[in-house]
Amino acid sequence: MAPILDIYGLESPTFHMAFEELVDYVNELNVVVSDFHKNVTPKQFKYCFGDFGLDHCTIDTLMAILEISKRCANAGSLRGGATGAMVFGNLSERQMAVTCKELKIGEKDRFIDIGCGFGQLMCTVAALTQAEVSTGIEYQDHIYDAGLLQLKFFKKLMKFFGKRHGNITIKYGDVTEKKNHSMITTSTFVFANNIAFKKQ
Numbered sequence: 279m280a281p282i283l284d285i286y287g288l289e290s291p292t293f294h295m296a297f298e299e300l301v302d303y304v305n306e307l308n309v310v311v312s313d314f315h316k317n318v319t320p321k322q323f324k325y326c327f328g329d330f331g332l333d334h335c336t337i338d339t340l341m342a343i344l345e346i347s348k349r350c351a352n353a354g355s356l357r358g359g360a361t362g363a364m365v366f367g368n369l370s371e372r373q374m375a376v377t378c379k380e381l382k383i384g385e386k387d388r389f390i391d392i393g394c395g396f397g398q399l400m401c402t403v404a405a406l407t408q409a410e411v412s413t414g415i416e417y418q419d420h421i422y423d424a425g426l427l428q429l430k431f432f433k434k435l436m437k438f439f440g441k442r443h444g445n446i447t448i449k450y451g452d453v454t455e456k457k458n459h460s461m462i463t464t465s466t467f468v469f470a471n472n473i474a475f476k477k478q
């Protein structure tokens with residue numbers, strides 16, 4: 279964000295800001311930069327988060343945005359013991375990007391990650407494919423909470439950098455429960471990275 283802050287003479291956000299303060303700061307910034315987005319052309323301004331003129335994310339831009347949103351949501355703290363025995367690692371966003379390409383996931387698709395963790399994969403799908411809906415369901419409440427926060431930051435950052443994405447939602451719940459089955463049956467791509475789902 280440094281070039282934009284510099285242009286508008288704004289102070290940088292600090293690591294000590296409370297969450298609500300940071301959200302207010304980002305909202306204010308979104309208003310300030312909206313004119314900038316409208317007027318700038320690709321040749322005028324090359325930016326560390328990719329080409330400002332592009333309305334969609336390249337993979338590198340997406341990685342940079344996800345890196346920030348994950349840090350803001352403190353997703354790193356969920357690794358290891360905090361996740362418990364039901365978590366067995368994450369797929370990398372770059373692997374997901376390759377998967378999207380190989381499976382040709384597109385705008386008419388409805389993607390779901392059953393056991394989405396903090397939701398980085400559905401964000402990846404939404405940003406790279408513009409799928410109609412990218413959803414995740416997660417049943418560990420502390421991971422779901424981090425997912426909600428991650429998603430909130432991700433959407434704000436995407437807006438800030440002028441990048442579009444398909445609809446993204448995250449739901450709290452156990453995917454094996456009957457009431458959640460329609461989320462699967464209405465999807466065109468179902469992704470699972472889990473060695474087992476508990477028996478009902």
Ligand SMILES: C[S@@+](CC[C@H](N)C(=O)[O-])C[C@H]1O[C@@H](n2cnc3c(N)ncnc32)[C@H](O)[C@@H]1O
Nearest residue numbers: 366367368369393394395416417418452453471
């Ligand atoms: C290995 S992690 C995968 C996270 C993410 N999908 C990825 O690939 O990076 C599996 C996640 O599934 C969640 N999970 C396991 N069983 C579930 C269930 N029955 N319903 C919803 N979530 C579940 C776990 O809590 C965990 O966060």
